[in-house]
Amino acid sequence: MVLGPDFFVRETLEVARELLGKLLVREVGGRVLWGRLVEVEAYCGPEDRAAHSSRGLTPRTRVMYGPPGHAYVYVIYGMHHCLNLVTRPAGIPQAVLIRALEPGPGVGRCSGPGLVCRALGIDRSLNGAPLRPPSLYVVDDGVRPDPELVVRTPRIGVEYAGEWASLPWRFCLDGPYLSRPVRGRRSAAGGPVERVRRR
């Protein structure tokens, strides 16, 4: 089933946790691209100093202040896109950053927020778009992730956010598709994970 606003309106940390294992689906140019969500981060503005919305309502953060179940897409470092899914009712500027997917058939490497957008053909034209077919949406296919594999860590790349940086608001489904390995865990073989060939 397709997840709608009543899924995304809830507590952002709860939405983030429950997004693990769901399918992110992108339909573009007659193709259906998808992957299973394995890494997300919760951004709980405006209090959360790591969240873009901690600076208040601006043209960029406008979508985060809108209703739940919409895409917030922004450009970072001048060359990459990052996809967020807006949570909470309108007026509460929070969202979940999509950091990594286990790619579906024919989909390229999706381990990292920029790579997710590259692999699924997501850019700023989707900023503010509602999460529903036929362009971009999230599907629950009934597969429940093994709770043993769910790991929480601090968020990536938000060192500037002071005490907010250390909160365990990154949610991972442990495995080979994370943007960065989870600390304190080893691969099944016990050795270093083989570096995936780049493209």
Next chain:
DNA sequence: TGCCGGATCCTG
């Protein structure tokens, strides 16, 4: 109007 840093990725 101008400057500066960034929720990144890739190569050396």
Next chain:
DNA sequence: AGGATCCGGCAA
């Protein structure tokens, strides 16, 4: 370890 590359936010 550093470069690519540009937009948004803030100061002036």
